[in-house]
Structure formats: structure tokens, C-alpha cells
Amino acid sequence: MTKNTVPTITLNNDVEIPLLELGTYRALGDACVRAVKFALNHGYAMIDTAQAYDNEGQVGEGWKASGRTRDDIFITTKIRNGNQGHKSTLRSFMTSLKNLQTNYVDLLLIHWPNIRDFDRTIATWQAMTELYQDGLCRSIGVSNFTIPLLEKLIKETGVVPMVNQVEFHPFLYQRELLKYCNQEDVQVEAYTPIARGKFFDHEGLQQIAKKHQKTAAQVMLAWSVQHNIIVIPKSVHEERILENSDIFFSLDSQDMKTLDNLKPQTRLITTPDAPPSW
Numbered sequence: 001m002t003k004n005t006v007p008t009i010t011l012n013n014d015v016e017i018p019l020l021e022l023g024t025y026r027a028l029g030d031a032c033v034r035a036v037k038f039a040l041n042h043g044y045a046m047i048d049t050a051q052a053y054d055n056e057g058q059v060g061e062g063w064k065a066s067g068r069t070r071d072d073i074f075i076t077t078k079i080r081n082g083n084q085g086h087k088s089t090l091r092s093f094m095t096s097l098k099n100l101q102t103n104y105v106d107l108l109l110i111h112w113p114n115i116r117d118f119d120r121t122i123a124t125w126q127a128m129t130e131l132y133q134d135g136l137c138r139s140i141g142v143s144n145f146t147i148p149l150l151e152k153l154i155k156e157t158g159v160v161p162m163v164n165q166v167e168f169h170p171f172l173y174q175r176e177l178l179k180y181c182n183q184e185d186v187q188v189e190a191y192t193p194i195a196r197g198k199f200f201d202h203e204g205l206q207q208i209a210k211k212h213q214k215t216a217a218q219v220m221l222a223w224s225v226q227h228n229i230i231v232i233p234k235s236v237h238e239e240r241i242l243e244n245s246d247i248f249f250s251l252d253s254q255d256m257k258t259l260d261n262l263k264p265q266t267r268l269i270t271t272p273d274a275p276p277s278w
Helices: 029-040 056-066 086-100 118-133 147-157 175-184 203-212 216-226 238-243 253-260
Strands: 008-010 016-018 046-048 074-079 107-110 140-143 163-167 187-191
Touching: 029 046, 029 056, 029 238, 046 056, 056 074, 056 086, 074 086, 086 118, 107 118, 107 163, 118 140, 118 147, 140 147, 147 175, 163 175, 175 187, 203 216, 203 253, 216 253
Parallel strands: 046 074, 074 107, 107 140, 140 163, 163 187
Antiparallel strands: 008 016
């Protein structure tokens, strides 16, 4: 498998980004290094990490060990909440570059909006805009932003994010958020895209999986991709990494209608950092 098997989509600043990304949340130590190396040698071209994951160093080791050239891969990281603010964003970002063994990242995100002090989030965004203008990140975006927070960020800064990374899967089909992001040309990325495996036994999902001779996870990932959403499945297991990349097949209109209306609709990620009306 080569990187060419993964389709790309174009962000609002004309940067091409793959529709499949390896997630590294809770991947630590040698397991993280091996997973990144394996993924990059088996069809993946994009890796997602974050300052809060405490594994940027292992991601750096992994992509180096893969033998891929830097301009051949796509690296995403995120500003930790505790590092928000103009100066601390710039300072922590330089540490991220060192840990990742690179002189730029392809996508830099605000990990969570600071709902108690949104001015700090605005300052963070302004710092990230400077980094973007200086060529230290090829694109910038946000994570876990609701429609009101996106509207506020854009209104106060005039800079539209390239990406909004959120929890998104058939059991949390955020229709209004997706519609808004599509209207504003903000690309949606899906974390927890297979809902942590909690609904693999769902009858409707299983019927579609059997129809296409795929797994429930592959069907869920294909559903997101057919909504033009980037998926970020996470795993350190080689067989799962391979399974999660075999998702570029066509679901028909009836499949999509069924998957668009699965129950229950439930959010799996809860945190004190979550914005209101979450």
C-alpha cells in the first residue's frame, strides 16, 4: 500500500490534506514509535498528535524511523490549554517543533476553547496566525468548537479556521455543525470516528457491514469519508491500523440514509473544558 491510496481534500487555503489520519491519543513510548512508523509505511501519510498527549517526541521518532521524507507526510499537533495565550503559544510551539524533529507542522490546532477566558483563546489564535504567516505551520484550525464559538472567533479576528476537529461518528451525527462548517469552508475532522467500538453490535450497522463484507469500524469510517470528513482512528495495533485504512469503498444511498439515522445519538467525550451547549 502506498500513500497514493488515500484520497485528499483541499482546505480553504489550498493545502491538500489526506482524508485518513493516524490518531495517537494515549499512544506512548515504543508503542507509539512503532505505530507511527508502521502506519507511514502502510498507506498513511498523516499523523495527529497534541502537546497534551505527551508523545510528540515519539511521533518525531516514528516518522524519522519510517524513512519517509518530511514533505511526503502531514503532521498535526495542538496547543495545550495550559499553553494558551500569545507568548506561551509561541514558546510551546517551538518546543513542539523540537520534539517532532521538524521545522514546521502541516496543521496546528487550538485543542479546546477556553470557555472561562475566551480572550486567551483569541490571543492564541492571533499567535497561530503569526506562525502561519511566517511559514511555520502550513494551516491552522481549532478543535472542539461549537457554532457560536466559531462565529465569535471569526468575528473577533477575521481569520476563518481551516479545520475544526470534533467528535463525529454515526452515533453523533452533528448535522448543524457540519452544515455550518461546509458553508464557511471549514473542514471537519472526526476524532473518535468509530465511537470507541461501543456500537459495533448495532443491528443496522452490522447489516451494512455484512453487505459490503467489511467490519463495523470500516463502515463507520467510510460513512464519515462520504460526508467529506477527515477521519482520525487511533490504534497501536498493526492489524487495526491496516483495517482502518481499508475504508475507501462506496456506501449506497440507502446505506447512508440508514447510517444518518442511527440511534442512540450520544456524545462519548466529556470534560470540564467542554463549551456550553456541548
